[in-house]
Amino acid sequence: MRRLFEDELNDLHVRFSEMGMMVNEAIYKSVKAFINHDKQLAREVIADDHKINERETDLESKSFELIALQQPVSTDLRVIVTIMKASSDLERMGDHAVSIAKSTIRVKGNTRVPDIEKDIADMADKVKQMVEEVLDAYVKEDRKKALAIASEDAAINAYSENIYDDCIKEMQRDSETVIGSMDYMLVASYLERIGDYVMNICEWIVYLRTGKVVELNSNAQEDKF
Amino acid sequence: MADYDLTQTHIIHLDEPKHEIALSTEKLNVYYGENRAMHDASLQFERYRITALIGASGSGKSTYLRSLNRMNDNIANSRVTGKIMYRDLNINSDEIDVYKMREHIGMVFQRPNPFAKSIYDNITFALKRHGQKDKKYLDEVVETSLKQAALWDQVKDSLGKSALALSGGQQQRLCIARAIAMKPDILLLDEPASALDPISTNTVEETLIRLKEEFTIVIVTHNMQQAARISDYTAFFHSGRALEFDETRKLFTRPKIKAAEDYVSGHFG
Numbered sequence: 001m002r003r004l005f006e007d008e009l010n011d012l013h014v015r016f017s018e019m020g021m022m023v024n025e026a027i028y029k030s031v032k033a034f035i036n037h038d039k040q041l042a043r044e045v046i047a048d049d050h051k052i053n054e055r056e057t058d059l060e061s062k063s064f065e066l067i068a069l070q071q072p073v074s075t076d077l078r079v080i081v082t083i084m085k086a087s088s089d090l091e092r093m094g095d096h097a098v099s100i101a102k103s104t105i106r107v108k109g110n111t112r113v114p115d116i117e118k119d120i121a122d123m124a125d126k127v128k129q130m131v132e133e134v135l136d137a138y139v140k141e142d143r144k145k146a147l148a149i150a151s152e153d154a155a156i157n158a159y160s161e162n163i164y165d166d167c168i169k170e171m172q173r174d175s176e177t178v179i180g181s182m183d184y185m186l187v188a189s190y191l192e193r194i195g196d197y198v199m200n201i202c203e204w205i206v207y208l209r210t211g212k213v214v215e216l217n218s219n220a221q222e223d224k225f
Numbered sequence: 226m227a228d229y230d231l232t233q234t235h236i237i238h239l240d241e242p243k244h245e246i247a248l249s250t251e252k253l254n255v256y257y258g259e260n261r262a263m264h265d266a267s268l269q270f271e272r273y274r275i276t277a278l279i280g281a282s283g284s285g286k287s288t289y290l291r292s293l294n295r296m297n298d299n300i301a302n303s304r305v306t307g308k309i310m311y312r313d314l315n316i317n318s319d320e321i322d323v324y325k326m327r328e329h330i331g332m333v334f335q336r337p338n339p340f341a342k343s344i345y346d347n348i349t350f351a352l353k354r355h356g357q358k359d360k361k362y363l364d365e366v367v368e369t370s371l372k373q374a375a376l377w378d379q380v381k382d383s384l385g386k387s388a389l390a391l392s393g394g395q396q397q398r399l400c401i402a403r404a405i406a407m408k409p410d411i412l413l414l415d416e417p418a419s420a421l422d423p424i425s426t427n428t429v430e431e432t433l434i435r436l437k438e439e440f441t442i443v444i445v446t447h448n449m450q451q452a453a454r455i456s457d458y459t460a461f462f463h464s465g466r467a468l469e470f471d472e473t474r475k476l477f478t479r480p481k482i483k484a485a486e487d488y489v490s491g492h493f494g
Contacts, residue, residue: 004434004454061478068477069453 005070009079012062013139016083016090019055020135023090026052026097027131027194031124034104034187035117042101052094059087082208086138089197089204093131096190096197103183103190110180116166120187123159127191130156130198137205146205149198150216156195163188229463235481236267236470244272247441248293248330248411253307253317255288255297255465262288265307266467268460270411275433275442277452277473280462281493289462290413290445294330295323311411328355331404335416337396339388339403344371344380347388347399348406366406373439374402375432394425398432405440412436414444418451430455449489453477461485 026045033041063084066072072080130149137145167181199217206214239246248270255263263285270276278286288297295316297303309317316326339347348367349357357363367384371377376398380391388399397417404412414433418426426448433442433455446452452459452473459476461469461484469476469485480486487493 003431065474065478069474071450071453 005066005072005076008062008066008070009076012059012066012080012083015055015059015062016087017135017139019052019059019087019090020131020138022048022052022055023094023097024128024131024135026094027100027124028128030097030100030104031121031128031187031191034100035121035124037104039105042104045101046098049094049098052091056087056091060084078208078211082204086201086204089200093194093197096194099190100187103187106183110183111174111176112180113166113170113177113184116163116170116181116184119159119163119166120184120191123156123163123188123191126152126155126159127194127198130195134198134201134205138201141205141209143206143209146202147216150202153195153199153217156192160188160192229468229482229484231464231466231468233482234466234468235485236467237472239269239271242269242271244274246270247272247311248443249310250289250293251308251310253289253292253305253309255285255292256304256306257300258302262465263292264466268467268470270441270443271458272410272441273437273439274457275437275444275455276458276460277456278443278445278460278462279447279449279452279488281488282447284462285465285467286445286460286462287415288465289467290415290443291332292317293411293413293443294327294332295321296332298323327409328407329409330411330413331407331409332413332415333397333400333404333417336420337393337400339391339396339399341387341389343385344388344391344399345384347403350403351407370402370406371399373405373432373436374398375428375435376402392425394421394428397421397425397429401429401432401436405436409440411441411443414442416445416447419447426451449491461488463488 026048029041030045032038033045063080066080067077130152133145133149137149164185167185170177171181196217203214203216206212206216246269249268251267253263253266254261266289278290280286291297292305293309295305297305305317307317308315311326311330314321340350342350345367348370349363352363352366368377371380376395379395380386388396391399397420401412401417418429421429430451433444436442444456456473459471459473460467461476461480461482463484469480469482471481476485477489480489484493
């Protein structure tokens with residue numbers, strides 16, 4: 001019985017990790033499209049989002065089925081709850097990638113500010129690295145690594161604040177950049193939100209290992225956007 | 226008990242099963258005297274799959290199971306109408322040699338009922354009665370059957386010991402081994418784990434999961450979790466009727482019939 005359950009659980013893990021990779025790719029592509037003003041790539045991200053959504057629904061119904069048929073308790077139950085919760089966070093991250101892609105389509109033709117775009121690219125690199133790390137920590141059920149990743153969120157927030165300040169300055173300096181800067185601010189806020197969802201997944205990894213629900217997000221203190 | 230609409234049913238028909246249909250019933254009715262205990266049950270059992278029959282006491286699930294290998298024949302005043310199809314044969318007809326048929330459709334009961342004989346003799350009993358005398362063959366069957374029933378490692382050095390000295394769980398697995406020694410196609414089990422503790426229950430369930438690679442299994446169980454855990458298909462019985470029959474994962478997550486929904490959620494009655 002145990003073996004059968006573990007096979008199914010393992011299958012769930014694999015499908016969740018695949019979803020993580022799909023989302024990571026969407027974020028990577030959306031930012032690349034934004035930086036390179038690549039409308040085509042941005043459209044690809046938007047078109048592929050349904051695959052991420054379907055995977056979330058699929059994981060949810062598989063988890064639901066495992067709970068109904070195998071009646072897991074304790075760690076087994078936490079594993080399934082973690083997958084359900086974390087897959088919903090992943091799906092939201094995918095939605096933000098779509099929002100970045102939509103900004104890309106809008107921003108084309110606007111007056112560009114290379115310094116801010118450079119900051120957004122750096123911020124995106126950092127976010128992408130965190131997404132990769134959190135997926136790795138999830139696979140290894142590594143609580144310490146999850147806590148370490150959570151501490152990196154401050155860097156993301158700092159990027160976000162800098163970009164915000166720079167955009168305000170730029171808009172005051174040259175009103176031609178207003179529309180473009182608005183999109184820069186939006187993209188930075190999407191990236192910042194993706195960072196927050198990474199935090200959520202870190203919290204779920206801690207929950208998975210300890211059964212304790214913790215709050216790792218420090219957003220309560222700063223609500224600039 | 227709540228009144229349920231007995232005319233509303235959801236019985237899937239296996240149009241394209243992965244394996245063939247090993248056994249099926251068509252409009253099966255069972256009467257005990259004037260009392261109609263089963264109403265027009267039409268179900269199919271796919272080969273190499275476990276089908277669980279669930280329902281409250283008195284719902285008719287055991288009556289249905291017993292009729293599948295004509296156990297109801299032994300009850301005075303009982304009458305079974307309708308078809309029980311096995312290999313294109315209606316085994317509910319008078320021409321059928323019931324004893325021969327039971328070589329193909331074996332049964333394991335609720336309470337372990339080993340014969341007061343040695344472990345070895347329990348397994349070889351039916352084979353010997355059927356004239357099998359080849360010692361080498363009998364030895365082989367004893368070993369394979371006990372291995373399939375996950376009992377071999379525990380009893381291989383004491384095959385001459387009385388079967389009654391085994392624990393409850395071991396006795397039940399011996400009964401499973403005894404049933405499969407005849408190499409049946411289909412194994413019917415009437416609450417095989419209800420008299421066992423959770424650990425023995427788990428072992429029996431694991432045994433059944435392994436056995437389905439070779440046999441078609443129909444199991445009556447009071448334990449809904451057990452049905453959910455081990456079966457591929459589930460039939461829900463109520464008031465002498467099969468009201469819902471579907472894949473287990475569907476019946477336990479999205480039952481179509483109110484009575485089935487209430488039963489699997491524990492709100493029944």
